[in-house]
Amino acid sequence: MAQKPSIPKGTRDFSPLETARRNYIFDTIRDVFRLYGFRPIETPAMENLSTLMGKYGDEGDKLLFKILNSGDFLAKADHELIATGETARVASQICEKGLRYDLTVPFARYVVQHRAELQFPFKRFQIQPVWRADRPQKGRYREFYQCDADIVGSDSLANEIELLQLIDEVFTRFGIRIAIKLNNRKVLAGIAETLGAADKIIDITVAIDKLDKIGIEQVNAELIERGLTPEAVERLQPILSISGSIDERLDTIESLLADSPTGLLGVKELREVTAATLALGLNAELDLDFSLARGLNYYTGTIIEVKALDVAIGSITGGGRYDNLTGVFGMPGISGVGISFGADRIYDVLTALELFPEESARPTTIMFANLGTPEAAMAMKVIKQMRQAGISAEIYPDNTKMKKQMGWADDHKIPYVAIIGETELSQNKLTLKNMSTGEQTLVSPEEAIDILKK
């Protein structure tokens, strides 16, 4: 056991400062969720593998953390499959449970399982960790938090308008300047139809989703590779180069998609959502991006993506509307719209821009030095008074060298130290030291409380 212990790769310990800052992020998002009428639920970390498997594609199935059955797990295993190394099939014989991969599938499962108790529209938020057996790399972890809010059982665009305001409020509170990019899956479908390639909607969106990253030339090349005719690619060019104000771009795309009823419906929805959101006013930049796709197989209407304006980092929040969240669990026809905040990237943005409020670290306001038994007894009495006044206070537990005690207060960035020695004890007073100015004053416990409450 002499070897220094470690944690699994891709996982993290969070120090007091990191934890406090992460809590600041979660608390801020949670407060705004509540302000907007979302209600919290929590689901177990472990789900039945039958709930999770097949929901994230073949790749996703491989990224699920599976939990070994308790007891004699080998009893149910087919030894022939073991011998031939059929890992996937053996895994499903010796594991019944897995760690959740996201919050969406557990939410869908929750809605179906508890449908009788729920009143629709159901507005829930959920802030919990998820696990993925991804190859760890910078900024990608095997355990990370998702912060999701969804409204299900309503197809009103009022929900989209609410969510856009909610996003704006969250990032306003963080002090992060953002652009919110919008698209609509129906516009993407309309584009594919207009190009005469309705069956190639996935190829088209996968390719044009990379526009920002690889540029128009390479997107075009990829489209040809994916089987689009040169004529179709030609017809796509005006769509990809649409510019102007939101209204101008909506007018242009509307005329370009004039022959696609689906496309026109998408434009109408975008028009309604952007007009209402702008009328209410927001701090964020609102932007259209007809190449935005995000989880295409899933979204059916509005698509939302948020980028930080002052830090080059990927999407920090995203979401959209889906029409069949719960169909896979036997409850079809439930439309919903949701967003997910990426806590880790928000953490990185707040760090890069030095936007964490100082209070988020919340050190104790005052440490009482420990100068011996009777002095410590009085210190504890004063500490009790201070805590009753809402001031966080603590005593250095050991009667050790003063230098060590002051160093501890310093290391913990505690702004005040109280010293109660023989003299102070006899006068029922304390010496209050301001750790940033070094100033020391002899005050009564009540005076100290008044000073600290300021």
Place this chain on the structure above:
Amino acid sequence: MAQKPSIPKGTRDFSPLETARRNYIFDTIRDVFRLYGFRPIETPAMENLSTLMGKYGDEGDKLLFKILNSGDFLAKADHELIATGETARVASQICEKGLRYDLTVPFARYVVQHRAELQFPFKRFQIQPVWRADRPQKGRYREFYQCDADIVGSDSLANEIELLQLIDEVFTRFGIRIAIKLNNRKVLAGIAETLGAADKIIDITVAIDKLDKIGIEQVNAELIERGLTPEAVERLQPILSISGSIDERLDTIESLLADSPTGLLGVKELREVTAATLALGLNAELDLDFSLARGLNYYTGTIIEVKALDVAIGSITGGGRYDNLTGVFGMPGISGVGISFGADRIYDVLTALELFPEESARPTTIMFANLGTPEAAMAMKVIKQMRQAGISAEIYPDNTKMKKQMGWADDHKIPYVAIIGETELSQNKLTLKNMSTGEQTLVSPEEAIDILKK
């Protein structure tokens, strides 16, 4: 997929009301932890099995949830062991990681791993779920939260005194009347010595720990069974029947343990901790219980257990001092003391005594009915103003029947509903309905905000 989905046995979904109430518990405990100068850390759900195995006894090892290695997990497995059904050894070949079983071992691992960054004494709190493959039964779950606070790197009894006050503060905030029972492992050692059975300390404490449950006769029988002589059992009787005030009991046990230096040290520690705690004053009943053992192999000094006075339920909080938290990870000599709040049992007590504050459910303050596009647009403007004033508000997303909308507000226990129809729209006013009295008033948005802020 027609079958209704479910969750693994022993795990739970938490509804909005349950989640809000659980958050009330966590937030209250967290606030008090902070008030006392504890700082939060978080550790990953998954630990290396090498960190977890062997720390909880043979039974504990079996209760660990093990995570199947990703990829070709069979490659490392010994097929002979599989053939002979050696589940434990096969498990260790195909699983490198497990879910944490408690917060103590991960904390010990954290302290050793991060020793260079930490300033001792280190005061941390941690509120996270743990997982145990226990047989599920009423009140026992396979996933549950622990709320732990520990001070490590200090053997001062000031820490015990602080923790007792902290416990008192937490339960005072909850409104739960409690008794805090104290013992000291050194007293237990002294009892064993005095009985002439120092080597039987574990047998003795395991037996007398059951005193409350099975009564003195059965405890005595068990002690004989465990190899104690009838004379030793005879000598134990006055110890088990000690009565009187705390001081009287300390005096009696002191005289009974007069020949055991270890026992006397334990009595001295108990005397110091109880005297200082009582001098500071507390709402809880403070009590001594010389039969209290709790995790005997682990604690070395003070032992703490909390029971609710008004509900018959087991221990709702417990803790104690340990001398060698981190020794198993190669860092000996770190003394510490900690406590753990049992969130699930506290939940049950708060429910039984109907002590959850109404606000803990935090419904939205006001729902705006949806009577059509222009009306909804005005509603959203007013909602924005209200949220800016800190009032949680939402719009019913769909323009459906009024009865349905009002029913939804009712189901969600939302105290106010705002109605903006044609008339209100033309006057820039809203009809504010108090859902408990049924009273309706026509007011301006500003007047509504004033009413709701009260």
